[in-house]
Amino acid sequence: MSKADLDLSEADMLNLAEMSAMVLSMLGQAMPDSDDPKAQAWQRLCISILKSARKLPSIARHMELNPDCGYWFFKRPYVDEAFYSDVLEEFRDATFWSELVSRLAEQSLVENLGDEATSLLSDEERAARISSLEKALYQEVYTHGMERLVFMLPPEES
Numbered sequence: 001m002s003k004a005d006l007d008l009s010e011a012d013m014l015n016l017a018e019m020s021a022m023v024l025s026m027l028g029q030a031m032p033d034s035d036d037p038k039a040q041a042w043q044r045l046c047i048s049i050l051k052s053a054r055k056l057p058s059i060a061r062h063m064e065l066n067p068d069c070g071y072w073f074f075k076r077p078y079v080d081e082a083f084y085s086d087v088l089e090e091f092r093d094a095t096f097w098s099e100l101v102s103r104l105a106e107q108s109l110v111e112n113l114g115d116e117a118t119s120l121l122s123d124e125e126r127a128a129r130i131s132s133l134e135k136a137l138y139q140e141v142y143t144h145g146m147e148r149l150v151f152m153l154p155p156e157e158s
Helices: 010-030 037-053 076-081 083-113 115-120 123-144
Strands: 063-066 071-074
Touching (some): 010 071
Antiparallel strands (some): 063 071
């Protein structure tokens, strides 16, 4: 297999290294201990990019060897200010709210119709009803924020 050669500026290499760090962070959270060959290939590539970035003094000063995983990574102070940290935070936030609304909508559907009636719905009808509930929940959060969101825990758990 032939090798590709990239001619990158230091700024572009820094961006590529940050993108690699972001991918490694996402893989570590989404697929820890994954045996998926594609995830492992991405991880190896990202580690290789970070190792190459380390060769540039302007980037190396922001990196250290992570003893937990054994590869070079950005130091915490750098990570805290890096653009990719903002991207990850926005992604996590959007994913959390989307997943919360979806699960609450599904739960509401079952609570309103019951398990048996819900299971008798066609996939299309179930999806349409859940979509309608999701829109209502998004509107509720948009209008009132978290003020009216309540989790009712059993007394023995609270």
